[in-house]
Amino acid sequence: MSTLTVGPGRGGTRRAPAPVALMRGLPLAPAVFLLGAFLAWPVVYCVWAAFTDMALTGASGADFVGFENFTRAFTSAEFHQSVFLTVVFTVLSAIIGQNVLGMVLALLMRSGHRVVRAVVSAIVIGAWVLPEVVAGYLWMALLGDGGSLNEMLGAVGLPPQNWLYTAPILAVSIANVWRGTAFSMLVYSAALSEVPKEIEEAATVDGAGPARRLFSVTLPMVRRSIATNLMLITLQTLSVFGLIWTMTRGGPSNQSATLPIYAYVQAFQFSDLGYGTALALVLLLIGGVFSLIYLRALRLGESMT
Amino acid sequence: MTTESPAVPAPPAAPALAGARRAARGRRSSHVVGKGVVNLVLLLIAACFVVPLLWVVLAAFDESAGLSVSWPQPWSLGNFEAVLNTDTTYRPMLNGFILCGGATIITIAASVLAAYPLSRYQSRYKRPFMLTILFTTGLPITAIMVPVYGMFVQVDLIDTYLGTILFMATTSLPISIWLTKNFMDAVPIELEEAAWTDGASPMQALRRIVLPLMWPGMSVVAIYTFIHLWGNFFVPFILLLSNDNLPASVSIFTFFSQYGQVVYGQLAAYSVIYSLPALLLYLVLSRRLGGAFAFGGAVKG
Numbered sequence: 001m002s003t004l005t006v007g008p009g010r011g012g013t014r015r016a017p018a019p020v021a022l023m024r025g026l027p028l029a030p031a032v033f034l035l036g037a038f039l040a041w042p043v044v045y046c047v048w049a050a051f052t053d054m055a056l057t058g059a060s061g062a063d064f065v066g067f068e069n070f071t072r073a074f075t076s077a078e079f080h081q082s083v084f085l086t087v088v089f090t091v092l093s094a095i096i097g098q099n100v101l102g103m104v105l106a107l108l109m110r111s112g113h114r115v116v117r118a119v120v121s122a123i124v125i126g127a128w129v130l131p132e133v134v135a136g137y138l139w140m141a142l143l144g145d146g147g148s149l150n151e152m153l154g155a156v157g158l159p160p161q162n163w164l165y166t167a168p169i170l171a172v173s174i175a176n177v178w179r180g181t182a183f184s185m186l187v188y189s190a191a192l193s194e195v196p197k198e199i200e201e202a203a204t205v206d207g208a209g210p211a212r213r214l215f216s217v218t219l220p221m222v223r224r225s226i227a228t229n230l231m232l233i234t235l236q237t238l239s240v241f242g243l244i245w246t247m248t249r250g251g252p253s254n255q256s257a258t259l260p261i262y263a264y265v266q267a268f269q270f271s272d273l274g275y276g277t278a279l280a281l282v283l284l285l286i287g288g289v290f291s292l293i294y295l296r297a298l299r300l301g302e303s304m305t
Numbered sequence: 306m307t308t309e310s311p312a313v314p315a316p317p318a319a320p321a322l323a324g325a326r327r328a329a330r331g332r333r334s335s336h337v338v339g340k341g342v343v344n345l346v347l348l349l350i351a352a353c354f355v356v357p358l359l360w361v362v363l364a365a366f367d368e369s370a371g372l373s374v375s376w377p378q379p380w381s382l383g384n385f386e387a388v389l390n391t392d393t394t395y396r397p398m399l400n401g402f403i404l405c406g407g408a409t410i411i412t413i414a415a416s417v418l419a420a421y422p423l424s425r426y427q428s429r430y431k432r433p434f435m436l437t438i439l440f441t442t443g444l445p446i447t448a449i450m451v452p453v454y455g456m457f458v459q460v461d462l463i464d465t466y467l468g469t470i471l472f473m474a475t476t477s478l479p480i481s482i483w484l485t486k487n488f489m490d491a492v493p494i495e496l497e498e499a500a501w502t503d504g505a506s507p508m509q510a511l512r513r514i515v516l517p518l519m520w521p522g523m524s525v526v527a528i529y530t531f532i533h534l535w536g537n538f539f540v541p542f543i544l545l546l547s548n549d550n551l552p553a554s555v556s557i558f559t560f561f562s563q564y565g566q567v568v569y570g571q572l573a574a575y576s577v578i579y580s581l582p583a584l585l586l587y588l589v590l591s592r593r594l595g596g597a598f599a600f601g602g603a604v605k606g
Contacts (some may be wrong), residue, residue, distance in 0.1 A: 006468060010490075021428065024422050024426050024428075024507075025422055025428070025430075026422075027418035027419060027421050027422055027508070027519065028418070028419045028422055028423075029418075030414070030415040030418055030419070031415040031418065031419035031482060033476060033479060034411075034471065034475045035441070035475060035478060035479070037470045037471075037475075038453070038471060038475035038476075039441060039444075039449070039475050039476075041456065042449040042452040042453045042456060043444075043452075045450055045452040045455065045456055045473060046448070046451070046452040048453060049451075054455065058472060068451055078379075101350075104350075105347070105350065108343050108346060108347050109347070111339070111343050112340075112343050112344050112347050113340070113344050116344045116347050116348060117347070119348075119351060119564075120347045120348070120350065120351040123351045123354045123355055123358075124350075124351070124354055125587070125591075126358070127354055127358070127534060127582075129536075129583050129584055129587045130536070130580050130583070130584075131535065131536035131538070131554055131557075131579060131583060132536055132538055132558070133536075133538050133554060133558055134361070134576045134579065134580050135357075137361070137572065137573075138357040138360060138361055139357055139558075140360065140372070141357070141360040141361075141372045141373075141374075141569070142356065142357045142360065142363070144372055144600055145372075145460065146359060146371060146372045146373060147372045147373055148356070148359075148372075148374045150373070151373045151374070158460045161533075163316075172381075178354065178357065181504075212505050231443075232443075235443045235445065238445050238447075239446060239447035239448065240444030240447075241447050241538070241539045242538030242539055242554075245538075246558065247574060248536075260445070260447040260448070263448070263451065264450075267454075268451075268452045268454075268543075273451060274476075277451045277452060277455075280348055280447075280448040280449065280450070280451045280452070280540045281448070283445055283447065283448040284444065284445065284447075284448040284449065287443060287444050287445040287448065288440075288444060290443060291441075291442075291443030291444060292438050292440065294443055295436060295439060298439075299458060300355075303490055
């Protein structure tokens with residue numbers, strides 16, 4: 001027992017002999033097995049299948065086709081549109097919508113009344129906890145043909161329109177802001193609660209107005225939380241599927257088909273697994289790049305041993 | 306809130322003091338106005354957030370509900386009665402509990418086991434492992450559904466609970482391991498060293514000493530995992546095929562295709578029933594956390 005090198009203190013860094021190390025690592029086995037079999041392997045499989053003409057139907061198997069799927073994607077107008085829509089959806093709903101609204105809510109909450117604070121956070125968080133399909137239905141009911149928004153517009157004499165048809169990407173973006181803002185609000189509330197009051201008060205004494213105080217004092221102090229939050233909500237928004245699928249199914253004519261929707265339709269509805277996988281791989285790579293930036297932003301190198 | 310202090314007549318001998326008082330009073334009253342505006346803006350934003358929710362609540366109690374919000378006339382429980390049967394509600398809900406519950410149990414068990422060596426021992430593989438875990442939390446799971454489907458067909462796991470549970474557990478594993486390790490790091494190692502000298506094995510120490518101390522943190526991770534899986538639509542949508550296996554997150558979707566003409570009131574009632582477990586669990590979670598949500602190291606930049 002006394003030879004065990006334990007604990008976070010790494011004095012001496014005596015490494016255990018190989019068999020002991022193996023025994024110690026044994027509890028990792030279930031997690032490593034699951035992650036290997038259901039996450040790492042599919043990723044490898046994804047890389048391989050993207051270069052084949054694998055189809056959903058027909059037992060003929062798959063032939064290696066090189067970069068054909070990628071050439072097809074990069075020259076296809078639909079693919080360009082889906083990348084463009086993914087960017088619009090992410091910028092509108094995550095980077096602008098959830099991020100700014102979440103920050104505004106967190107800032108206002110600090111000087112809001114206790115009861116108001118409780119009510120607002122309950123409602124915003126409620127929207128976040130609701131299952132994504134239910135959120136999709138709610139927004140369909142609000143924006144759809146014969147929905148509440150049109151009733152309201154009609155009441156003030158404006159022409160009704162089916163927002164899910166005329167502005168589908170805007171509709172799903174707003175729905176995603178509604179659904180995801182709670183996350184940013186919670187992250188920013190936690191970050192702001194750690195900003196010492198004295199510093200802001202000192203700035204007030206020095207004559208800084210509210211705007212100056214916000215941009216020169218408060219926001220710089222939580223900039224790392226802003227960076228990590230932006231990264232996380234970008235990653236979450238990149239893979240949104242259920243919300244868009246419930247509201248529009250990517251339509252009309254692919255006008256709300258972001259990359260996940262487009263890849264799903266190609267792979268499962270047009271039975272083109274090879275091409276769908278190539279599209280998924282593009283999405284995976286985009287996510288991987290953002291994830292790497294996120295790791296860098298956290299700068300774990302120093303803080304973790 | 307509006308406790309304006311009565312104006313004290315300033316002695317003429319101290320004009321400077323009077324000026325300071327006036328300034329202070331001015332600042333305080335503008336402060337009060339500011340608070341009023343803040344509360345008003347907050348309530349306005351909340352009102353915007355409530356509008357979509359109105360429909361589901363009102364339509365659930367309105368047998369003739371359409372897509373637009375209208376006051377139920379009369380209020381009725383007919384929609385709930387209509388959907389509370391085996392095919393529409395009970396079986397999908399039970400399926401959801403089996404799938405999400407099973408996946409949550411596996412996630413927690415695997416996380417606790419994995420976190421132990423990561424938290425207690427030094428190893429050169431630890432840092433790369435933790436970095437990989439953190440990197441994985443960012444990968445869009447949506448992207449690997451196509452290859453996972455292909456793989457499941459080949460190994461005959463498609464349309465099975467086992468396969469779906471294992472995959473769902475895997476998707477929630479990275480963040481769960483990360484959080485669990487952080488919670489475990491907070492348990493002092495001295496307690497275990499005492500147990501070791503008494504002859505306990507590391508696994509016994511984990512079960513008897515460490516876990517009981519971590520139980521509040523672990524219940525947070527468990528509830529968080531369950532809520533996320535409960536709302537997940539895409540994974541069971543892809544991996545489960547037969548109607549009898551579908552959990553509530555997917556079966557709610559078949560309201561449109563199965564019944565032709567959609568009965569919106571019933572859809573709303575079912576949405577309410579399906580959302581309740583997540584909402585109730587979140588209430589438990591927020592009580593446990595005392596209002597603030599602990600995201601662990603993952604978001605604390």
